[in-house]
Amino acid sequence: MISQAITTPPEFKTIDAELGAGSVIHLWLKARRPDRAATLSLRIDGANVADIVTGRTEEFEFHEITLPAGGRAELGYNGSDVAISVVYAFDPARVLEEGIQLLRDAKENASPALASGYHFRPPFGWMNDPNGFGRFGGRVHLFYQHYPHSPRWNTMHWGHAVSKDYLRWKHLPLFLFPASELSERADGRGGAFSGSAIPVAGRDGEEIRVFFTEQMRDRKPEEQIQLSALCRDELSAETAAIILPARPEGLDLTQDFRDPYVFKGPDGLWKMLLGSRDKAGGVVLLYETSDSQGADGWTFLGPLHREDRYGMTAAECPCMVPLGPVDEDQTRWALIFGLLTSRDPATGRRNMTSITVGRFDGRHFLPELEQELDFGSDAYAFQAFVDGDGPVGLAWLANWTDVSKKEDFPTAMTLPRRLLWNGEAVLTPPVEGIEGLRKSLLDSRRLAGGDRLEFENGAIEIELDLSAAGGSFELHFDHAEVDLGLRLGTDGLEILFDRRDGKASPRYLAAGARPSHLRIFLDAGSIEVFADNGRWTGTKRLPGCAEARAARLSAAEGVVLSARVWQLEL
Numbered sequence: 333m334i335s336q337a338i339t340t341p342p343e344f345k346t347i348d349a350e351l352g353a354g355s356v357i358h359l360w361l362k363a364r365r366p367d368r369a370a371t372l373s374l375r376i377d378g379a380n381v382a383d384i385v386t387g388r389t390e391e392f393e394f395h396e397i398t399l400p401a402g403g404r405a406e407l408g409y410n411g412s413d414v415a416i417s418v419v420y421a422f423d424p425a426r427v428l429e430e431g432i433q434l435l436r437d438a439k440e441n442a443s444p445a446l447a448s449g450y451h452f453r454p455p456f457g458w459m460n461d462p463n464g465f466g467r468f469g470g471r472v473h474l475f476y477q478h479y480p481h482s483p484r485w486n487t488m489h490w491g492h493a494v495s496k497d498y499l500r501w502k503h504l505p506l507f508l509f510p511a512s513e514l515s516e517r518a519d520g521r522g523g524a525f526s527g528s529a530i531p532v533a534g535r536d537g538e539e540i541r542v543f544f545t546e547q548m549r550d551r552k553p554e555e556q557i558q559l560s561a562l563c564r565d566e567l568s569a570e571t572a573a574i575i576l577p578a579r580p581e582g583l584d585l586t587q588d589f590r591d592p593y594v595f596k597g598p599d600g601l602w603k604m605l606l607g608s609r610d611k612a613g614g615v616v617l618l619y620e621t622s623d624s625q626g627a628d629g630w631t632f633l634g635p636l637h638r639e640d641r642y643g644m645t646a647a648e649c650p651c652m653v654p655l656g657p658v659d660e661d662q663t664r665w666a667l668i669f670g671l672l673t674s675r676d677p678a679t680g681r682r683n684m685t686s687i688t689v690g691r692f693d694g695r696h697f698l699p700e701l702e703q704e705l706d707f708g709s710d711a712y713a714f715q716a717f718v719d720g721d722g723p724v725g726l727a728w729l730a731n732w733t734d735v736s737k738k739e740d741f742p743t744a745m746t747l748p749r750r751l752l753w754n755g756e757a758v759l760t761p762p763v764e765g766i767e768g769l770r771k772s773l774l775d776s777r778r779l780a781g782g783d784r785l786e787f788e789n790g791a792i793e794i795e796l797d798l799s800a801a802g803g804s805f806e807l808h809f810d811h812a813e814v815d816l817g818l819r820l821g822t823d824g825l826e827i828l829f830d831r832r833d834g835k836a837s838p839r840y841l842a843a844g845a846r847p848s849h850l851r852i853f854l855d856a857g858s859i860e861v862f863a864d865n866g867r868w869t870g871t872k873r874l875p876g877c878a879e880a881r882a883a884r885l886s887a888a889e890g891v892v893l894s895a896r897v898w899q900l901e902l
């Protein structure tokens with residue numbers, strides 16, 4: 333029985349914010365005890381603006397309040413009855429420039445405070461795949477798989493952020509919410525799974541159309557169906573409609589049918605890829621529509637590609653981009669997807685991501701070569717789109733093998749990367765603007781001379797030039813949690829990583845790599861290596877939030893031509 337009688341008067345807590353008229357507050361709360369409803373009041377300059385009552389105890393309930401008048405905001409609630417997850421405010425007219433103002437978050441879902449971190453992280457809660465990565469209204473938008481209430485995977489929402497340079501982001505209000513029957517319990521039964529976004533012409537200019545999978549565990553006959561929604565203001569999604577209610581028949585596919593990726597084909601039509609699985613392994617499905625709005629008319633063309641290596645199950649988060657002008661026959665296309673549950677017997681790495689390069693006429697894909705996206709294998713669910721001259725993409729800086737139900741999991745995106753075709757391979761160097769993060773040149777002699785080099789903080793880029801391709805060296809970092817380093821030797825380029833817990837770690841090896849130029853980016857929680865302009869790229873997530881403190885380089889005389897180290901700052 334829920335009693336609404338408040339035995340203890342609510343305490344009014346000032347949220348340190350002056351909010352303007354028309355500002356919007358998003359907040360999530362729940363009752364701490366089944367016998368006492370959670371009541372919360374919002375006051376502006378002492379006047380009551382909203383009263384919220386909920387008896388829900390299992391999962392935080394979402395509320396949106398638009399302020400009729402501006403002033404100083406106060407929340408009144410009784411902390412022994414009411415649990416609050418997140419409160420943020422925004423001015424809809426300015427939020428794309430300013431971002432949301434985070435007013436409260438619980439310690440359970442707070443983002444780690446990383447003073448010098450320069451990777452994208454969510455403002456609170458859990459994040460996995462990048463979704464809907466694209467340029468809309470002149471801004472780069474990044475949506476992502478998100479659970480707001482703890483740093484563990486659970487019922488999926490879409491978070492949202494915008495940037496002008498791929499590096500400095502403004503956090504925006506949550507974009508997609510799970511279906512109401514999923515949001516009542518924190519039992520991970522599904523939600524708004526991964527997807528993509530395209531620009532479409534609207535009445536008053538460019539609009540965003542998003543595509544995503546709605547997952548509902550145990551729903552019959554389809555756990556995973558595809559939905560689409562329109563966004564007219566770069567901020568909020570209108571009601572989503574089902575565009576694909578079922579898997580294609582006759583292919584004997586498992587329930588895996590997810591992660592719609594929509595892109596413009598060489599014939600000018602919108603194409604959609606979906607990740608799936610049959611008895612043999614992963615299957616990438618191809619759909620198309622002649623509707624320029626992408627809202628309707630999606631028809632199945634057939635399986636685009638199959639992959640069964642490394643014991644993989646489902647193909648996840650497929651993505652396809654042209655590596656040259658979209659309408660030229662000679663243009664190669666890169667098909668990129670995650671090989672779920674794959675394991676490379678040679679190195680022990682799991683959940684790898686492959687790039688298949690080939691010709692694509694809008695209906696058929698003719699593979700010509702395959703390469704690995706990332707030898708560190710902590711760049712999962714990579715998503716790219718063509719921005720200006722060519723594609724740019726990023727990935728979740730993690731791998732499902734490291735996700736534990738017990739441990740909190742600070743999370744980030746990789747640095748954004750270009751995709752370039754050099755006639756033989758796809759290169760994935762960091763985006764151009766990254767040099768703008770160089771705050772000061774810390775060193776150009778001591779590291780090369782074999783001395784231990786102390787960092788000011790863990791936001792570091794090291795650039796090495798070798799006198800010959802494949803010249804052997806070892807670089808070791810001083811890190812509180814792990815043994816960490818980078819070695820170039822006769823068997824290739826390897827990120828050295830050991831958790832010091834006695835358990836064997838996979839080898840993060842780019843077999844046979846012989847680069848002569850390396851850029852190494854360190855941040856709290858990650859190392860990223862770009863060798864020969866991203867011919868070999870390796871990303872490794874580091875557990876915890878400790879920063880690397882120092883480095884030492886060893887190499888035979890004459891191997892290292894120069895070693896330059898920069899402190900980075902966002």
Ligand code: FRU
Nearest residue numbers: 461477525526590648649713
């Ligand atoms: C990949 C993935 C997707 C799915 C999403 C759920 O990391 O498993 O296939 O849509 O995560 O969060």
